[in-house]
Amino acid sequence: MTSAKSSENKQAFINGWKQSKLVRVFLYFILMLVFFLSSYQHLIVSDKNMGENTSEKEINQETPIYSEYSINSLDFLEHIFDKLEQINLDATFTYEEKTEIYKLYFLEEYNKFVEDNIKTMQQSEDSLDAAFIQEIENQLIDQQYDFPVEAFFKLPRLSQAEIIKMSAVAESIVKNLMKEQIKEADIMRGKVAEMVNASNLSDDDSRVLVTEIARFSIFPNYFYDAAATKEALSSTKTTETNYLQVVGLILLVILFVVFLYMYIKQSNLQIRNNNVQLLMLVFIFIINMMGMKIVALGHSLDYPYLGFLAPVALGSMLIAILLDYKLAFISSILFSIFASIIFNFENQMFLFDYRYGIVASVICFTSIFAVHKASQRSSILKAGILITIAACTSITAIFLITNENVISNYIFSLTFALMNGLLTAVFVIGILPFFEAAFGILSPVKLVELSNPNHPLLRKLLTETPGTYHHSVMVANLSEAAAESIGANGLLCRVGSFYHDVGKTKRPNYFIENQVNSENPHDTIDPDLSKSIIISHARDGVEMLKEYKMPKAICDIAEQHHGTTLLKYFYFKAKKQQELTGELEEEVKESDFRYPGPKAQFKEAAIVGLCDCVEAAVRSLSNPKMDQINTMVDKIIKDRLEDQQLNECDLTLKEIDTIAKSLKETLLGIFHSRIEYPELPSRDKKGVTKDEATVSI
Known part of the structure; x- marks a missing residue:
């Protein structure tokens, strides 16, 4: 009797947990916490500026603050081409003498340019910090481009027309690349060759020389700022700004969770009153957010558009298979918004990077259409292929719209998109049995497998x-x-x-x-x-x-x-x-x-x-x-x-x-009844019925 009563109490507790409103509130709170923690570090920025030349800096106690100081690369580049034109037009110099001049000129010109800029900083009325100026000088010297020796032998052969044409191409490339925030100049220098190949230069030597001169004219413009880092960590003003940003983020997260809650409440889904399914939804959100955050950690590897690798559609597919495809669409909107926040590396002035949000929404919606009513695990692999196609198409559209002509970035993006579809399909197939076993969920895929007559x-x-x-x-x-x-x-x-x-x-x-x-x-x-x-x-x-x-x-x-x-x-x-x-x-x-x-x-x-x-x-x-x-x-x-x-x-x-x-x-x-046909009339030996015989008479 005691055992039976204990079993009843245990069952009552389990059923109570499944239906408890308090538990449901707690789960929604966990979801808010997941959203907040996923976005927190991407929102906290400092409003401290270092004079007119300092950009807005990220406040993060674990990350040093970098400040911008732009060096006029175009003046340096123009001076180089002026010197090329002057020396090549001077008939008093032989080919060998011009070659020797160039071997000395490029190194001397670079050192002189750095020295002049450092003096200008030291004498500036903006009173830049001495340690910051020293950091700039060290970086300019350490990151000096090693001009290849073989190029010195090609420079004297350039005509004035070639120099003018090369100058225009080099100026356009350097101007575009120096708009970026550059900590490591070699990264930007690596983009020069493809931009030169996309130019109107047809001569091979001109292409090679423009590539080397443009690389030589690219400098870092984003430098570690020790004073700003120290000040940011102890600044009361910055702390107040962070509090305001945190409040704003909390309000945004609350809106997202309320939006999700209202949809679930007004639906006729079991998750509306079933805390087990709600807990599963929270777990899916956690897994999806963790996947995006793990990929975001690779940003330090300096691969462009690394965010396209994140299997954002993982959560959408799991929700569509295990819960409801309409709920998966609503969740996909949230996944896309957070993808645009988490992968916003390049533009710190804005919260969202629309490129990742668009691609994420496209692949999430595609995955839902692909796995809706999926009856075999092979359908998930097919969904992965469709995700790849959708991702590549949306990425291509974005590159065409933004008119980005850096081919390497496009290739990186497509490669990540290809890997995205494969990873998503593999992860869904791997994780699905865990949810089926842990939450007692029978997915359509599992049910179809069980219906096999074999x-x-x-x-x-x-x-x-x-x-x-x-x-x-x-x-x-x-x-x-x-x-x-x-x-x-x-x-x-x-x-x-x-x-x-x-x-x-x-x-x-x-x-x-x-x-x-x-x-x-x-x-x-x-x-x-x-x-x-x-x-x-x-x-x-x-x-x-x-x-x-x-x-x-x-x-x-x-x-x-x-x-x-x-x-x-x-x-x-x-x-x-x-x-x-x-x-x-x-x-x-x-x-x-x-x-x-x-x-x-x-x-x-x-x-x-x-x-x-x-x-x-x-x-x-x-x-x-x-x-x-x-x-x-x-x-x-x-x-x-x-x-x-x-x-x-x-x-x-x-x-x-x-x-x-x-x-x-x-x-x-x-059990339908068969139609009862009327009995056919009998016929005589000639095949004529009695009725027919009567009519004929």
């Missing part, structure tokens, strides 16, 4: 109990249609029906559908024994299903499809037998002839139970007519309601009425 239990059912197998298939057709008519899980009903009577394989001959041309053994045994054999098939089925590690929902359908219904035939047989024998000392109890239950705890189990009873009853009719079918369905449903077998599931009366209509329509399609 499954050992279904093969056993077919070979040992063909009558039961046929009955199960019929129940599957009925229950799937009925479930879909009320928005329940039709696929779960179908697969559950396949396995609901698998326990009959233990004693197949004791069930009427398997008694082909054989006597009914129940005619010769005691009704108590018959009752025990019949009732045991539900328990035996659950044990077999658990032995094969079948999902809990399938086991529950097998256990609950009879509920606590009464075996009327054997009950009344036992009572009649008692009356005939006159043994009236111990009355036959109705409770002894009921299934042990439990009653159906969810819609799908209740539907399978109704369909099981209806199919068996209608099949017993020799030639079922429409009126008979309607009467039979109504009677069975009425009996179940009066017996309170549907009280513990969440079926409404309106849904039960819809199920009844669906059962009647499906049964009429299965």
Whole structure:
């Protein structure tokens, strides 16, 4: 008794947790925390400026602050081409002398340029910090470009026209690249060659020399600022600014979570009242955000557009498969917004980088369309291919719109997009079984796998109990249609029906559908024994299903499809037998002839139970007519309601009425009556009927 009470308390606690409003509020709070932590470091920026030449700096106690100081590369570049034109036009110098001049000139010119700029900084009225000036000088010297020796031998051969044409190309390239924030000049120098190849220069030597001169004219313009870093860490003003930004971020996160909450609340999804599914949704968001954050850590590797590698569609696919595809669309909007925040590396003045947001939304929506109603794991791989195509298309569109002509960036982006689709598909296939096992979720993919006739239990059912197998298939057709008519899980009903009577394989001959041309053994045994054999098939089925590690929902359908219904035939047989024998000392109890239950705890189990009873009853009719079918369905449903077998599931009366209509329509399609053709009139030896003969006379 104590054990039973303890089990009831445990079950009550579990059910209470699943429905608790307090738990639901806590889960939404966790979701807000995930959104906040994912975005926090991307919002906190400092408003401290160092004179007119200092850009807005990121406040992060773990990251040093860099300040901008632009060196006029165009003046340096113009001076180089002026010198080229001057020396090459001077006929007093021989080719060899010009070569030697260039070997010395480039190094001397660079040193002189750096020295002049440092002096200008030191004498500036802006009073730049001495340590900052020293850092600039050190970086300019350390990052000086090593002009290749072979280029010195090509420079003297340039004509004035070639120099002018090269000057225009070099100026355009250097001007565009120096607009970026450059800590490492070599990164920008690596982009020069492709930009030169895209220019109007056709001569190979001109291309090579423009590439080298442009590289030589690119300097770093973003330098570590020790004073600003120290000041930012201790600045009260900065702290106040951070508080305002944190408040703004909190408000934004609250809006996102409220938006998600309102959609779920106004939907008819189970997640609205099911904390288990809500917990799963939170886990999916956490996994997706972590995936984006891990990819974002690779930003220090200086790969352009690394964010396109992030498997943002992972969360959308999981939600579409495990929960609901409409909810997946809503979640995809949030994933896209946070992708544009997390991967906003280049533009610190704005919160969002629209490029990542657009690509993320495209691949998320594509993945949902691809996996919606997916029935095989190969569908997930196909979705990965579609994600790749969608990502590449959207990336190409963005590059064309922004008119970015750096081919290497485009190639990097497409490569990351190709890897994105593959990673997303692999991760979904790998993570899906975890969610199915941990949360007791049966995905459509898993259900379709279980419906394979080659499954050992279904093969056993077919070979040992063909009558039961046929009955199960019929129940599957009925229950799937009925479930879909009320928005329940039709696929779960179908697969559950396949396995609901698998326990009959233990004693197949004791069930009427398997008694082909054989006597009914129940005619010769005691009704108590018959009752025990019949009732045991539900328990035996659950044990077999658990032995094969079948999902809990399938086991529950097998256990609950009879509920606590009464075996009327054997009950009344036992009572009649008692009356005939006159043994009236111990009355036959109705409770002894009921299934042990439990009653159906969810819609799908209740539907399978109704369909099981209806199919068996209608099949017993020799030639079922429409009126008979309607009467039979109504009677069975009425009996179940009066017996309170549907009280513990969440079926409404309106849904039960819809199920009844669906059962009647499906049964009429299965047991339709053949058209009775009128008897043809007899003909004489000539093939003429009597009526025809009369008419001819």
